[in-house]
Amino acid sequence: MVESKTYDDAMLSGTHFKWTLIASLGDFLDAGMLAGTGITLLAISSLLHFTTFESGLPALISLLGCAFGALTFGRLGDKFGRKFIYQIDMILYAVASILLAITGIFSSRIVNIVWSMIFYALIGIAVGADVPTSWSLITEFSPKNYRGRLMSITTIMWYVGVLVELGIAIALYNTGMILFRVIWIFLGIIAIISWALRRSLTESPRFDMMKGNKSDLERSAKLLNINISEEENKKFTIKKYAELFTRYGWFLLFAWFLYLMWGIPASTYGEFFPYIFSSLHLVSLRTTYAFEAIYFGSAIVPGLLIFYYLSDRIGRTPLYLISAAMAAISFLLLVYPPFLKNVYVLLSSFLLFGIGQGLGVWPTTRLLSMEHFPTSLRNSGQGFVWFTMRFEAGIFGLFTPIIVAIGVEYIGLISGIFFILAFTVVFLLYIIKPEYVKTERKSLEETSYDEVI
Incomplete structure (x- = not known):
């Protein structure tokens, strides 16, 4: 057996990748919820004769479910363990998705709407429970020199989830509720x-260290091919939930800010991309799906080839700043109305945002929102910021069809301003308070100031 002082210093192994990929299926299903809602929105809107206002309900309900799922299960994950959540959330997602797939079985329009909204909510709750928990698990078993690399896989899995669904949408183009049912049964x-x-x-x-679960700790050490030293077999001080807002309040505020700046634009594209660009009447719905595939697919390459290799070497911040600037430009291109009539400008905008977000904005946001919370509050902290992000995105989603009806350029203006603000704040922190953003090659105890006893 190879000796290693700590989990932090362990060599990267196939087990790390295996665990990360399995945990990252939560990201695949989160993407499935967001993209699936957007891809199938036109079908369910037609079936249930949605008004413009009602067209925002699937996004609102699923995102609010996600918000409250994250808030509730985030805390439970710190009390009962990351694996405890895994025993519940995927079953809930599976049952709710399959039942959502049979929407339209009742003769009453209102009953069908209520039926579908209940299951949109349950799918959201399952996602809110799962993804923050998955990220906590991955960060906590990742070696400190490879944490960015392993967490980047979660981002890539998210984009893969969208691309698989878009492939289904292109294959089943113009089939209405058949597409709707296939998507949700597949998920x-x-x-x-x-x-x-x-x-x-x-x-x-x-x-396990925090709770003193020695036998389970020995099992994970054996699978990772390391020896547990006295230094590793340590206990952490268990902090009260109130300390999340008092002692870690500034870190919580920073994570909330990053999520807000990212979450509104990303959720808008994730759930409303076909709806938004169909409203421009430039191309067919099938071509719109192809454009969406280009947008999401373009994020995978920089994530695999750049962030994956450089985030733990040169750091998260340079990549974040470059990508935030690219994202801001991509949305500001939409502000000039004549550009909305030019397919090539739109393609350039999609590519800029796709490449930009994969390069740094989204994976860095994930990392920084995990690394500043102690083990006893990590899931709770992530659950709280997910609650704020998805709640805000849900409210914005409710009004997105109305904003689109007024003018797509306003979507571009709002999102462009958000990314300008994100660039400015992260740059200033890099200069003034570097401990907020320079977390590479540091243990989680260093970045969260966790006390070990």
């Missing part, structure tokens, strides 16, 4: 597979 099946695969995962080693 239900993936959720069942995720639940089955996750049964092989161990608990987070840091959670």
Whole structure:
């Protein structure tokens, strides 16, 4: 057995990648919820005769479910463990997705709407429970020199989820509710597979250390091919939930800000891309799906080839600043109305945002929102910022169809301003308070000031 002082200093292994990929299925299903809602919105809107206002309901309900799921299960993940959440959330996602797929079985329009909204909400709750928990688990077993690399896989899995759904949408183009039902049944099946695969995962080693679960800790050490030293077999001070807002309040505010600046533009594209660009009447719906695939697909390459290799070397901040600038430009291109009639300008805008977000904005936001919270509050902190992001995005989503009806350029203006603000704040912190953004190659105890006893 190879000796290693700590989990932080362990060599990157196939087990790390295996656990990360299995945990990242939560991101695949989060993308499935967002993209699936957008891809199937026109079909369900036509079936249930939605008004412009009602067209925002699927996004609102799923995002609010996600928000409250994150807030509730985030805390439970710190009390009962990351793996405890895994035993519940994927079953909920699977059942709700498959039941959503049979929307339209009742003769009453109102009953069908209520039926579908209940299951949109349950899918959202499952996603809100799962993704913050998955990220906590991954960060807590990742070696400190490879944390950015492993967390970048979660981002890539998210984009893969969207691309798979877009492939289905292009293949089943113009089939209406057939597409709707296939998408949601497919996601239900993936959720069942995720639940089955996750049964092989161990608990987070840091959670085991905190709770004194020695036998489970030894199992994870054996699978990672390391020895547990006295230094590693340590206990953490368990902090009260109130300390999340008092002692870690500034870090919580910073994470909230990053999520807000990212979450509104990203959720708008994730759930309303076909709706927004169909309203421009430039290309067919199938071509709109192809444009969306270009947009999301373009994020995978910089994520794999740049962030994956450089985030733990040169750091998160340079990549974040470059990508935030690219994202701002991409949306500001939409502010000039004549550009909205030019397919090539629109393609350039999609590519800029796609490449930019994969290069740094989204994976860095994920990392910085995890690294500043201690083990006993990490899931709670992530759950709270997810609650704020998805709640705000849900409210914005409710009014997105109305904004689109007024003018797509206002979507570009709002999102462009958000990314300008994100660039400015992160740049200033890099100069004035570098400990907020320079977290590469540091242990989670260093970045969160966790006390070990």
